[in-house]
Amino acid sequence: MNRIINRNQIGLIVGGIVLLSAGFVGGKMMADITSENIANAEVLIGLEFSPAERDSMNRNLTNYRTSYETMRMQPITNSVAPAIGFNPLPHGFVPNQIQEESDWGLPVNVSLPKKEADIAYLSVAELSSLIKSKKLSSERLTKIYLDRIKFYSDTLQCLITLMETEAMQKAKAMDTELAKGIYRGPLHGIPYGIKDLLAVKGTKTTWGAMPYKDQTIDETATVVEKLNEAGAVLVGKFTLGALAMGDVWYGGVTKNPWNMKQGSSGSSAGSASAVSAGLVPFAIGTETLGSIVSPSTRNGVTGLRPTYGRVSKHGAMALSWSMDKIGPISRSALDNGIVLSVINGFDPKDKSTIAAAFQYNSKNSIKDLKIGYFAPFFEGTRANIDKDKKVLEDLRTMGLELHPVELKTSVDPSSMLISLYVEGAAAFDDLTRLNLDDQMVAQHRNAWPNLFRAARFIPAVEYIQANRYRSILIEEMHALFQEYDVIVTPSFAGNQLQITNLTGHPALCMPNGFAENGSPTSITFLANLFDEEKLIMLGKAYQEKTDWQKKRPAFFDK
Secondary structure (H helix, E strand, O other): OOOOOOHHHOOEEEOOEEEOOOEEEOOEEEOOOOHHHHHHHHHHHOOOOOHHHHHHHHHHHHHHHHHHHHHHOOOOOOOOOOOOOOOOOOOOOOOOOOOOOOEOOOOOOOOOOOOHHHHHOOOHHHHHHHHHOOOOOHHHHHHHHHHHHHHHHHHHOOEEEEOHHHHHHHHHHHHHHHHOOOOOOOOOOOEEEEEOOEOOOOOEOOOOOHHHOOOEOOOOOHHHHHHHHOOOEEEEEEOOOOOOOOOEEOOEEOEEOOEEEEEOOOOOHHHHHHHHOOOOOEEEEEEOOOOOHHHHHHHOOEEEEOOOOOEOOOOEOOOOOOOOEEEEEEOOHHHHHHHHHHHEOOOOOOOOOOOOOOOOEOOOOHHHOOEEEEHHHHOOOOOOHHHHHHHHHHHHHOOOOEEEEOOOOOOOHHHHHHHHHHHHHHHOHHHHHOOHHHHOOOOOOOOHHHHHHHHOOOOHHHHHHHHHHHHHHHHHHHHHHOOOOEEEEEOOOOOHHHHHHHHOOOEEEEEEEEOOOOOEEEEEEEEOOOOHHHHHHHHHHHHHHHOHHHOOOHHHOO
16 A cells, blocks of 8 residues: 655654654644554555554554653763664674784884975874984974965865964973983874864864854863873864765865865865875774775775774764774874774773774784685776776785685675664754754755654664674674685775674775876775784785875875
């Protein structure tokens, strides 16, 4: 039976049922719940009940709506996570928790370039060597980056808040410590930036969205605190696509330094753009469904999406409590490993964090890794497939044996993405109910305002079902990674990006060439949960072989 629902018949929905009952809601008189309302709502959830069943539901639905209204009278902030938490660990899997000291194999005799642009484009590893040897002061390095940010950030539309005073004070303090023989580690005195969904006390945290452009949060995100303790120098807060989607924010569209006619992709738009243009050596991004991988690809930089639960999300905007992940974007795989070693770790302020060791030993051999590749994704005639095939050739030239693998699952991962939409709608409940979403710049069909509204009609039962199927997906992916240490995949082929974000697996995205329009392309390495060191090992070796990560966008190479 087909039914047409008119707009006046759609009310508040939970569990997929339209809830209309007599009473005042938001100052408006709401209609009674009727059997006709219920019948119309059935179309939205793909079920059909009998007249008697509809009649029996009436009182329950009325009571449910009273509960919703009671909850809505109690303010709740974005930082409050649900009591039902996501756990990516398969049955019987326990991460290694014995932490050993990492051996990064850092360069020791790095020459200080004469040109400031050449200094700006050095890797974290190289800058670390220069600072430790006192060939370069943190104060000078920080000023180089601050000057570049002030000169180029308007062109790129990548900056929200410059933290010049704080940065220079921290840089001078790090130089003073070093002069006294105090060295905090590889990030001592190294400038960096963060995506502006991370709170820093004393600054605004805009989430890239007009309704929050003047928001301040009276705390500092755990990742920022950890980087501060490691001696890193925060120079600025960079743009993100509004509420962590795309590259459109309330102040414009963040640009790709390689192709200024393009946006930088998102949502870690400013972080990736700034690293690409040499405004910082590394920046912090976040990923829910491609927000590190996609801008890293577009901007030709190296992004690491860590295992879900490895890095604390305390002080970060929540979009999807069960899918959000925080990770570094830099010039190289090794740099990302260095940063991850600092921000990694259990945090009592974030119940989703999982205690797990992270260590790296430069003496370990990549020849010990069993490497697979998703063979069907390297077949056909799609755009830039030649760049992806060349990666396989390069790895074989390095003496590595590659094993063809198929990515097969017994469940459909795309159906599980309702988890993201439901959690996002809950995280920004007030935005929808109070019509604040009208202030958002992007208002197209696939923009957050419409997606959040539509998510109100997803049944709670189906949200739970999606997460049950997600448990099956986790077990199947774990079985696959029991066979392989690293799996090579085109960054966007097939549905691996959806799957690995749903299961929480780590990914390393690296540049592997350029498309015809001049924009960079990328390849992605995947590993099992909490096996990021294997990604860093293979990524570092690949980048030493190819040097794509050392390319610079011409306009900013001065």
